[in-house]
Amino acid sequence: MNILIDGDACPVKDIIIEEAGKRDIPVTIVTSFAHFSNAPLPLGVRTVYVDSGADAADFKIIQLAHRGDLLVTQDYGLASLALPKGLTVLHHKGFAYDNSNMERLLEDRYMSAMVRKSGKRTKGPKPFTDADRHKFRKLLISKLQED
Known part of the structure; x- marks a missing residue:
């Protein structure tokens, strides 16, 4: 198993790196050159840089991903491509x-886009909280223990 991170806007990279490090699971962060960093990374963590194009990171992630890998992303479209490939997302x-929530998530995204296209405004995402951070860590640990 490898962990792939859609890295441009992932607020839980530190949690993923910490929990993966405890289990010697390799982590690959895929991010655009706009987010280039010389900061040292822990052993087992690598960064793959891609162009800043709209879907460049998504295409690279799908190219790197293999059945059984784990992907962390907030991109519903990328998640919908990764699930049939056998990834935990x-x-x-x-x-x-999962297949039971993907259709609803994509439909909600489409409806929001249509509202915005018609000139109306939609609410943005709710702020990321400590409760969200805790919930993510708990879910990540449970998924890592399944393997």
């Missing part, structure tokens, strides 16, 4: 994507 707010 988690959202940073502490829920797992």
Whole structure:
């Protein structure tokens, strides 16, 4: 198993790296060159940089992913591509994507896009909280213990 992180806007990278390190699970952070960093990373963690194009990170993640890997992303579209490939896919707010919730999530995203396209405003995501952070850690640990 490898853990892949859709890294441009992932607020739980530190949790993932910590929990993966305890279990010697390799972590790959895929992020755009706009987020380049020279900061040292712990052993077992690597960063793959991609162009800043709209779906560049998504395409790279799907290319790197293998059945049984775990992916952390907030991108519903990327999650919908990863599930059929046999990945476990988690959202940073502490829920797992699966076939039973994917259709609703994609439909909600589409409806919000149509509202915005018509000139109306939609609510943005709720702020990320310590409760979300705790919920994510708990879910991640349970998924890592399944293997």
